[in-house]
Amino acid sequence: MKYFKKLVGERIYLSPRNNEEIEQFTKWLNDFETTDYLGRSANIVTLEAEKKYFEENNDKNYNFFIITLENDKLIGTIGLENYDSINRTATLGIFIGDKEYRSQGYGTEAIKLILDYGFNYLNLNNIKLDLMSFNNRALKCYQKCGFKEYGRRRKCKFINGQYYDCIEMDILQEEFKSNYIKNKNIK
DSSP, X not given: OOOXXXXXXXXXXXXXXXXXXXXXXXXXXXXXXXXXXXXXXTOOOOHHHHHHHHHXXXXXXXXXXXXXXXXXXXXXXEEEEEEETTTTEEEEEEEEOSGGGTTSSHHHHHHHHHHHHHHHTSOOSEEEEEEETTOHHHHHHHHHTTOEEEEEEEEEEEETTEEEEEEEEEEEGGGOOOOOOTTOSOO
């Protein structure tokens, strides 16, 4: 497995995704501990379906693996999808699939890296995301990164016999003030 240090942070780097990790992603996307928080537990993900998703979405979106600097371990994924160059918008998607690396700040670091990339290299003006109302861990992380709630779709996700709200959040270019990418040439 080859990873490339596109966006380097303090403890992780973001590497362009490749299809060598399809089996790992299929495992994560069939695990309720991952998919409940994504609102995707009803989905059945096969190796073939995940391979097709990788092939169809890698070229038109900005998708990355989240890799630890210490030991080059794949721990999750992050991406900017629905990229709109005219309106300068995109949608953030992230999950830490490796349970040992959750709630340790890796997601926050990955988000700050991709926000730096999105605002300072892709010239985006607005990056949005959606999350499940019960996902307090993610809500705190997004708020720490500067996202603000702008809407809520009530009882729109059905998980384990119950309906939940979906929270919509975004951040503007003018609200993002820091540089997190450590391997920039121009400071």
